Amino acid sequence: MTADTDIAIVGGGLAGTIAAIALARTGARVTLIDRNAVPPDEFRVEKLGGMQLESLERLGLLDLLAAHSTRFDQSLNIRHGRIVDRTNARYQAAFYADMVKTMRSALPGGVRTVIGRVTELATGAELQQLTIAEHGTLGARLVVLASGMSDLLRARLGITREVLHERQSLTFGFNLRPRDGIAAHPALTVYGERPRDGIDYLTLFPIGGLIRANLFVFLDHRDAWIKALRADPLAALDDRLPGLRHRLDDVELEGRVQNWIMDLAVARNVRQPGVVLIGDAYQTSCPAAGTGVSRLLTDVERLAAHVPAWLATPGMDAARIAAFYDDPVKAAMDAHALGLAGYRRAFTVDTRLSWRARRQAQFLRRRLLNAIDTLSPPLAARIRALRA
Numbered sequence: 001m002t003a004d005t006d007i008a009i010v011g012g013g014l015a016g017t018i019a020a021i022a023l024a025r026t027g028a029r030v031t032l033i034d035r036n037a038v039p040p041d042e043f044r045v046e047k048l049g050g051m052q053l054e055s056l057e058r059l060g061l062l063d064l065l066a067a068h069s070t071r072f073d074q075s076l077n078i079r080h081g082r083i084v085d086r087t088n089a090r091y092q093a094a095f096y097a098d099m100v101k102t103m104r105s106a107l108p109g110g111v112r113t114v115i116g117r118v119t120e121l122a123t124g125a126e127l128q129q130l131t132i133a134e135h136g137t138l139g140a141r142l143v144v145l146a147s148g149m150s151d152l153l154r155a156r157l158g159i160t161r162e163v164l165h166e167r168q169s170l171t172f173g174f175n176l177r178p179r180d181g182i183a184a185h186p187a188l189t190v191y192g193e194r195p196r197d198g199i200d201y202l203t204l205f206p207i208g209g210l211i212r213a214n215l216f217v218f219l220d221h222r223d224a225w226i227k228a229l230r231a232d233p234l235a236a237l238d239d240r241l242p243g244l245r246h247r248l249d250d251v252e253l254e255g256r257v258q259n260w261i262m263d264l265a266v267a268r269n270v271r272q273p274g275v276v277l278i279g280d281a282y283q284t285s286c287p288a289a290g291t292g293v294s295r296l297l298t299d300v301e302r303l304a305a306h307v308p309a310w311l312a313t314p315g316m317d318a319a320r321i322a323a324f325y326d327d328p329v330k331a332a333m334d335a336h337a338l339g340l341a342g343y344r345r346a347f348t349v350d351t352r353l354s355w356r357a358r359r360q361a362q363f364l365r366r367r368l369l370n371a372i373d374t375l376s377p378p379l380a381a382r383i384r385a386l387r388a
């Protein structure tokens with residue numbers, strides 16, 4: 001068998017699609033395979049900001065995202081019903097399926113797309129063979145596995161998943177329809193009030209004419225309050241975030257409540273010839289930490305830096321692949337994401353004195369800086385610059 005393509009990417013979610021764009025730009029022949037022609041309505045990331053937007057700008061994709069998502073530049077941060085401070089930073093918000101659709105629309109003409117489920121993978125130091133249901137086989141020099149959290153293909157290659165923290169967090173998503181229009185509703189972040197409630201924060205932000213709610217929780221999924229939340233989120237939140245209702249007195253719930261239980265996991269035995277894992281296929285992220293997309297964009301940018309050298313000479317041995325996992329920028333991002341996952345959980349639910357003190361100090365510092373900001377914005381800016 002000969003190679004039909006240089007790179008076969010399995011999975012056209014955010015990681016696989018952006019990888020296809022970036023790798024095609026290096027001059028490689030790329031084939032992108034996904035089981036769904038239209039991305040399904042799955043609950044994943046719904047707003048991008050900070051370094052995620054910077055990375056998309058470097059990849060030349062930010063303007064496209066901006067044209068197909070809702071921008072907001074400020075959010076009001078609240079705890080115990082009172083304003084803590086304001087975050088002045090750009091975000092772009094969209095439902096995940098729309099984000100993926102938007103990125104797929106930027107695939108260069110040279111990228112071949114195949115809609116089908118990859119059922120078998122045979123990999124080695126020379127040639128990779130993929131079996132695609134109802135399409136037959138495909139030969140590639142390199143397989144990029146961007147198949148998200150599903151385990152089937154990893155298992156075929158003897159790649160295991162080490163679960164670092166089972167059911168590390170719960171995330172809820174639901175839509176609120178404002179009766180008087182979206183304009184009257186600034187984006188809000190509402191922090192949990194007590195460690196025993198397990199609420200890290202609720203974020204409310206615009207997507208089109210809707211207010212989208214993402215709630216990040218560290219509780220047992222069988223907790224009675226979690227059941228109540230699934231049934232009637234506004235009533236359940238009244239109980240735990242009492243200051244919230246007066247800011248949401250003119251909204252109604254629209255559609256179903258989505259939820260996700262996340263295991264924090266890393267793939268093991270990945271240093272194999274011919275195949276490289278990116279995005280959630282390699283490592284999952286705590287949604288509250290907001291690092292999943294930072295990780296996958298780092299994976300894409302670093303992979304695009306390594307691949308031209310890999311394709312320049314015959315073969316695809318494990319040493320080449322290892323260079324990607326050992327890439328210091330990638331390794332640092334993966335470690336940062338795991339560290340932040342642990343931090344968010346401890347910051348929310350840890351009742352030891354050190355964490356109680358940390359929580360109080362952080363919110364006190366932010367409230368003070370916000371007060372200084374009101375009196376003297378230049379002084380507040382100087383203090384922020386000193387801390388940066």
Ligand SMILES: Cc1cc2nc3c(=O)[nH]c(=O)nc-3n(C[C@H](O)[C@H](O)[C@H](O)COP(=O)(O)OP(=O)(O)OC[C@H]3O[C@@H](n4cnc5c(N)ncnc54)[C@H](O)[C@@H]3O)c2cc1C
Pocket residue numbers: 010011012013014015016033034035036043044045046047116117118119146147148149150152153171259260278279280281285287288289290291292293294296
């Ligand atoms: C509830 C929730 C909230 C989140 N919130 C945030 C956030 O606020 N900020 C943040 O940065 N990150 C967040 N994340 C993480 C982020 O959404 C993920 O890291 C990111 O979506 C992973 O993208 P991916 O392309 O790796 O995987 P996916 O999007 O899952 O894509 C995998 C693709 O592979 C395809 N596929 C799988 N198997 C096969 C096969 N055998 N053959 C063909 N195709 C196949 C699937 O159809 C799918 O399209 C959140 C995650 C969750 C679950």
